[in-house]
Amino acid sequence: MKRIVFIALALAAWTASAQPRNNVVPSFAGAVEDFQPGLTNQIGRQYPMVNSQGAVRAQLRAPQASSVQLDIGGRRYEMVKDENGVWTGTSDPQDVGFHYYQLNVDGASVPDPGTVYFYGAGRWGSGIEIPSADMDFWQTKNVPQGSIVEKYYWSKATESMRHCYVYLPAEYDKNPGKKYPVLYLQHGNAENEQGWSAQGHTGQILDNLIAEGKAVPFIVVMDYGQGQNIHLVGEYAEQLPQPQPGQRASNDGFQVVLLTDIIPMVEKEYRVIADARHRAMAGLSMGGGQTRRITLANPTTFAYVGMFSGGVMSVEDIQGAKGFQQTNKLVFMSSGSKENPRVMEAAESLKQIGVNAVGYISEGTAHEWHTWRRSLYQFAQLLFK
Amino acid sequence: MKRIVFIALALAAWTASAQPRNNVVPSFAGAVEDFQPGLTNQIGRQYPMVNSQGAVRAQLRAPQASSVQLDIGGRRYEMVKDENGVWTGTSDPQDVGFHYYQLNVDGASVPDPGTVYFYGAGRWGSGIEIPSADMDFWQTKNVPQGSIVEKYYWSKATESMRHCYVYLPAEYDKNPGKKYPVLYLQHGNAENEQGWSAQGHTGQILDNLIAEGKAVPFIVVMDYGQGQNIHLVGEYAEQLPQPQPGQRASNDGFQVVLLTDIIPMVEKEYRVIADARHRAMAGLSMGGGQTRRITLANPTTFAYVGMFSGGVMSVEDIQGAKGFQQTNKLVFMSSGSKENPRVMEAAESLKQIGVNAVGYISEGTAHEWHTWRRSLYQFAQLLFK
Numbered sequence: 001m002k003r004i005v006f007i008a009l010a011l012a013a014w015t016a017s018a019q020p021r022n023n024v025v026p027s028f029a030g031a032v033e034d035f036q037p038g039l040t041n042q043i044g045r046q047y048p049m050v051n052s053q054g055a056v057r058a059q060l061r062a063p064q065a066s067s068v069q070l071d072i073g074g075r076r077y078e079m080v081k082d083e084n085g086v087w088t089g090t091s092d093p094q095d096v097g098f099h100y101y102q103l104n105v106d107g108a109s110v111p112d113p114g115t116v117y118f119y120g121a122g123r124w125g126s127g128i129e130i131p132s133a134d135m136d137f138w139q140t141k142n143v144p145q146g147s148i149v150e151k152y153y154w155s156k157a158t159e160s161m162r163h164c165y166v167y168l169p170a171e172y173d174k175n176p177g178k179k180y181p182v183l184y185l186q187h188g189n190a191e192n193e194q195g196w197s198a199q200g201h202t203g204q205i206l207d208n209l210i211a212e213g214k215a216v217p218f219i220v221v222m223d224y225g226q227g228q229n230i231h232l233v234g235e236y237a238e239q240l241p242q243p244q245p246g247q248r249a250s251n252d253g254f255q256v257v258l259l260t261d262i263i264p265m266v267e268k269e270y271r272v273i274a275d276a277r278h279r280a281m282a283g284l285s286m287g288g289g290q291t292r293r294i295t296l297a298n299p300t301t302f303a304y305v306g307m308f309s310g311g312v313m314s315v316e317d318i319q320g321a322k323g324f325q326q327t328n329k330l331v332f333m334s335s336g337s338k339e340n341p342r343v344m345e346a347a348e349s350l351k352q353i354g355v356n357a358v359g360y361i362s363e364g365t366a367h368e369w370h371t372w373r374r375s376l377y378q379f380a381q382l383l384f385k
Numbered sequence: 386m387k388r389i390v391f392i393a394l395a396l397a398a399w400t401a402s403a404q405p406r407n408n409v410v411p412s413f414a415g416a417v418e419d420f421q422p423g424l425t426n427q428i429g430r431q432y433p434m435v436n437s438q439g440a441v442r443a444q445l446r447a448p449q450a451s452s453v454q455l456d457i458g459g460r461r462y463e464m465v466k467d468e469n470g471v472w473t474g475t476s477d478p479q480d481v482g483f484h485y486y487q488l489n490v491d492g493a494s495v496p497d498p499g500t501v502y503f504y505g506a507g508r509w510g511s512g513i514e515i516p517s518a519d520m521d522f523w524q525t526k527n528v529p530q531g532s533i534v535e536k537y538y539w540s541k542a543t544e545s546m547r548h549c550y551v552y553l554p555a556e557y558d559k560n561p562g563k564k565y566p567v568l569y570l571q572h573g574n575a576e577n578e579q580g581w582s583a584q585g586h587t588g589q590i591l592d593n594l595i596a597e598g599k600a601v602p603f604i605v606v607m608d609y610g611q612g613q614n615i616h617l618v619g620e621y622a623e624q625l626p627q628p629q630p631g632q633r634a635s636n637d638g639f640q641v642v643l644l645t646d647i648i649p650m651v652e653k654e655y656r657v658i659a660d661a662r663h664r665a666m667a668g669l670s671m672g673g674g675q676t677r678r679i680t681l682a683n684p685t686t687f688a689y690v691g692m693f694s695g696g697v698m699s700v701e702d703i704q705g706a707k708g709f710q711q712t713n714k715l716v717f718m719s720s721g722s723k724e725n726p727r728v729m730e731a732a733e734s735l736k737q738i739g740v741n742a743v744g745y746i747s748e749g750t751a752h753e754w755h756t757w758r759r760s761l762y763q764f765a766q767l768l769f770k
Contacts, residue, residue, distance in 0.1 A: 042509055043614060062493030067449060085492060103495075107470060108447030110488075110495040116509055117502045124427055124501055140537055140546045148535040150588075154527045161525045166532075173654065176561035203535075229428060269558065 024069065024076045027089040031055045038115060039129040045114045054093040054130040058103060058112055061086045065106050072101035072128075095338065096132035097370025098199050100125060118199055122190035127199065132365075138201035138373050143211035144170035148197050151269065155261040157236035157253075162224070164262065165197050166270065169210055169217035179271045181218040181278035181384040183304070184258065185376075186225045186287030193224040196376075199369045205377050215380045218280075219270060223262050225254040225283070225290055232256055255294045259301075276327050280383055282306025284372040292317070299324035304383050306332040308375035309339055309367050312346035315353055325355060332379045334360040336371035358382065409454065409461045412474040416440045423500065424514040430499040439478040439515040443488060443497055446471045450491050457486035457513075480723065481517035482755025483584050485510060503584055507575035512584065517750075523586035523758050528596035529555035533582045536654065540646040542621035542638075547609070549647065550582050551655065554595055554602035564656045566603040566663035566769040568689070569643065570761075571610045571672030578609040581761075584754045590762055600765045603665075606651050610639040610668070610675055617641055640679045644686075661712050665768055667691025669757040677702070684709035689768050691717040693760035694724055694752055697731035700738055710740060717764045719745040721756035743767065 035049035035057050047059035058070045063085025069076040070089040079089030100120045103112050111117055111125045118127040152163040172180065185202065187195040196202045202220055209215035224230075230253035232240065239256050267274045281302045283291040288310010295305045296313070299321040305328065307313070312333050318324050331350055333343040347359030360378050362371040420434035420442050432444035443455045448470025454461040455474040464474030485505045488497050496502055496510045503512040537548040557565065570587065572580040581587045587605055594600035609615075615638035617625065624641050652659040666687045668676040673695010680690045681698070684706040690713065692698070697718050703709050716735055718728040732744030745763050747756040 044507075060493055060495075062491050064452060065491035065493060066451070068493075105490045105493050105495065106447050106450035108445055108450060108453070108490050108495075110445075110490065110493075110498055111502075113495055113508065113510070117496075122429075123498065125498070142539045142546060145537045150533040150535075150582075152525055152530045152588075161527060173656075197535075203537075271558075 023074060024078065025092075027070075027077050027080060028055050028092045031057070031090050039131065040115050040118075040127055042114060042116055047114045048112060048126075048128055050128065050130055054096060056091040056094060056099075056101070056128055056130075057088065058090075058114070059086060059088045060103055060105070060112070062105055067104075067106055069104040070101070071104050071109065072099055076104060094128075094130045095364070095366045095368065096130045097365050097368045098127055098129050099368060100127050102126055119192045119194055120188075120190060120199070132370055134374075135370075137208060137377055138204045139208075140204050141208060141211075143207055146170045146172070146203055146207050146210075148203050151265075153261065153265040153269075155257060157232050157257050157260040158230060159233045162257070162261065164193055164221055164223035166222070166266070167197070167203055167206060167220035168270070169219070170207060171217055172219075172271075176271075179273045181216075181280070182266060182270075182272050183218055183220045183280040183282060183380075183383065184262070184302075185220050185222050186254075186281075186283030186290055187222070188283075188285035188287055188309075190226070192226070193222050195369075196220075196222040200373055200376065202376065205373060206380060209377065209380055216384050218380075218384055219266070219272065221262065221266050223258070225258075225287060227253045230254055230257055236260060252293070254290055255297065258294065259298065276301055276303045277329070278303070278384060280304030280306065282308065282332070282376075282379060283310055284308040284375070285310050285367065296321040296324065300327045303327055303329040304332075305330065306334075306375070306379045308334045308372045308379075309336060309341070311341060312343055313350065313357075314346070315349055318350065318353070318355060325353070329356060330382055331355055331357045332360065332375075332382065333357070334362065334371070334375040334378065336362045336365040336367060338364070338366040339371075408459060409463065410477075412455075412462050412465060413440050413477045416442070416475050424516065425500050425503075425512055427499060427501055432499045433497060433511075433513055435513065435515055439481060441476040441479060441484075441486070441513055441515075442473065443475075443499070444471060444473045445488055445490070445497070447490055452489075452491055454489040455486070456489050456494065457484055461489060479515050480749070480751045480753065481515045482750050482753045483512055483514050484753060485512050487511055504577045504579055505573075505575060505584070517755055519759075520755075522593060522762055523589045524593075525589050526593060526596075528592055531555045531557070531588055531592050531595075533588050536650075538646065538650040538654075540642060542617050542642050542645040543615060544618045547642070547646065549578055549606055549608035551607075551651070552582070552588055552591060552605035553655070554604070555592060556602055557604075557656075561656075564658045566601075566665070567651060567655075567657050568603055568605045568665040568667060568765075568768065569647070569687075570605050570607050571639075571666075571668030571675055572607070573668075573670035573672055573694075575611070577611070578607050580754075581605075581607040585758055585761065587761065590758060591765060594762065594765055601769050603765075603769055604651070604655060604657065606647065608643070608647050610643075610672060612638045615639055615642055621645060637678070639675055640682065643679065644683065661686055661688045662714070663688070663769060665689035665691065667693065667717070667761075667764060668695055669693040669760070670695050670752065681706040681709060685712045688712055688714040689717075690715065691719075691760070691764045693719045693757045693764075694721060694726070697726060697728055698735065698742075699731070700734055703735065703738070703740060710738070714741060715767055716740055716742045717745065717760075717767065718742070719747065719756070719760040719763070721747045721750040721752060723749070723751040724756075 068087040288307035344359035347357040350357035453472040673692035729744035732742040735742035
């Protein structure tokens with residue numbers, strides 16, 4: 001079982017990181033001509049466009065360039081210049097969901113000036129949404145609206161000001177005497193604390209679920225967990241747990257910050273039910289691996305655990321973490337159907353020792369945000385009930 | 386006096402809009418070699434850099450390009466390629482403060498991959514900060530932290546979901562029985578609702594002022610005011626005021642949305658003292674012009690008025706707006722010293738009819754965000770006292 005975890009984590013890291021981009025191919029010739037402007041375009045911009053096949057068409061004015069390429073999904077598609085110096089190129093059909101991409105102008109990799117920008121693959125850059133049949137669940141609708149709050153706080157463990165994003169449900173301000181459960185929700189490798197709100201549409205997913213009565217109102221905290229960029233100081237640096245074989249030690253700084261700074265800040269600044277029964281942690285990809293390690297290392301701190309495309313927990317994991325099973329109310333493990341981490345099988349194994357384990361496969365999706373939005377949509381309905 | 390208003394507004398629109406960029410010059414040869422990474426760089430990026438003269442040095446890898454330029458402050462500086470295909474170029478010294486800029490690769494204008502991105506000049510793109518001696522007042526400090534809240538709401542006037550950013554002071558959640566005054570604070574031409582928090586550092590400025598006891602705690606609402614992109618429907622479209630000579634009618638849609646949707650939403654969703662005495666409006670450049678028109682057209686709605694690099698109000702303006710002077714507690718007009726809108730003279734004229742008018746000149750700055758941060762810093766100390 002451990003082997004599956006490591007394969008899944010390795011796959012996650014590989015997929016989310018910058019890949020070699022040697023695979024230069026011609027612009028897709030079989031595109032159906034029903035292109036529409038992308039959902040993540042800047043206001044007033046026609047390009048990039050997406051068609052019903054999921055093909056992406058980009059356009060850039062570069063009169064003096066000798067080569068312009070559309071760099072998406074691990075391939076570079078050659079774009080073609082017209083008489084006005086405008087280059088156009090079309091990708092092969094992409095999986096539904098959200099994809100980071102860029103343009104390449106005479107060897108320079110740059111954002112597409114047509115889109116708004118997202119943090120992923122270790123940089124602020126372009127992203128494009130390939131619409132899916134079920135995307136309604138994360139649209140902004142005229143239902144009671146929660147808030148996404150940008151919150152700065154002092155971190156003792158790093159001796160610096162950090163900041164996070166906090167989702168507060170619509171009713172929060174209307175119920176000054178009510179306290180709420182909290183989900184700590186982490187991004188993937190080379191992403192940041194804005195991923196879950198911007199690419200993940202956490203606010204829309206929860207507003208819609210709560211409005212339909214499918215989820216109870218709760219708070220979500222989204223912070224920055226990229227361990228290589230979390231520099232602990234003093235006694236906190238010494239708290240870093242020793243890495244187990246095959247694990248990356250560098251990411252464990254987040255555990256110290258989460259327990260030292262983030263949870264205490266949240267429980268001081270917001271109206272929170274501050275016990276394990278009302279505390280959940282989840283994450284995608286690398287964030288799922290962090291969730292696994294942190295919840296096992298702190299087995300009586302979180303009752304709900306979610307790992308989205310982030311490997312699985314084994315029977316041995318749970319039996320080795322004293323108090324975990326007594327505290328735990330849910331272990332949720334999900335994956336896109338185009339990944340292969342055997343989450344359903346892992347959930348079956350956990351059920352046999354009495355864990356409330358749920359496996360979920362996102363049909364037709366890969367290691368990207370639509371898998372994770374769907375995972376949050378499923379997971380949120382199981383929390384704090 | 387009206388002529389001054391129109392000149393100032395025309396200057397504002399011209400400065401903030403895309404300008405012809407024909408002015409190609411060599412990279413600055415006189416740079417002092419004390420360059421440091423920019424304050425708005427992406428995490429882990431060394432370039433762009435800024436030196437003690439305020440010169441900007443950009444770098445881009447573009448091995449096959451034949452020309453790469455640094456496009457800032459109305460000039461394009463020729464960058465030079467080294468043996469590894471990396472282009473480097475340096476601008477002349479820039480004014481202190483915040484500047485939008487871009488790179489040009491063989492005729493393609495693209496964001497610099499080294500910076501985070503800001504919305505201005507009608508696009509998401511690169512920005513760079515030239516440090517100023519007084520920049521301490523907008524830094525993130527370990528003082529009680531307010532929140533910047535992203536809030537979606539239904540707009541009747543446009544029949545769409547809109548969203549705004551709301552600054553809540555640090556004490557807001559701790560005082561569930563207390564109500565607060567509100568400042569409605571608008572961006573400039575071709576900017577958006579994120580400008581005041583991202584480029585303007587509104588949250589930091591107010592947190593710091595409140596912590597020092599220099600400002601009373603109040604709420605700030607920052608919404609999107611670019612009239613050309615506000616599409617009123619039905620009866621609301623008919624409410625559009627007729628343009629006066631020299632004014633742009635297209636921007637008045639914001640007035641309808643402000644009065645129909647934004648103010649009622651804010652007064653419903655937040656704990657607000659909902660009267661003119663506790664309601665302010667201010668804006669920069671185009672937003673200052675909107676503030677002038679909206680507060681004069683609704684003379685008993687706002688007690689505090691701020692126009693930052695946004696023209697001036699005249700004696701005739703105020704005497705023509707019935708009830709304005711009885712309601713008004715402050716008319717604040719500011720400008721960078723490198724602009725020339727004669728705000729001090731205008732304030733003197735207004736004082737002579739008994740208006741509490743304040744003129745403010747931001748020394749050494751031009752038509753950009755440091756002028757407006759300083760203006761907010763001054764204005765905020767005069768509000769709701």
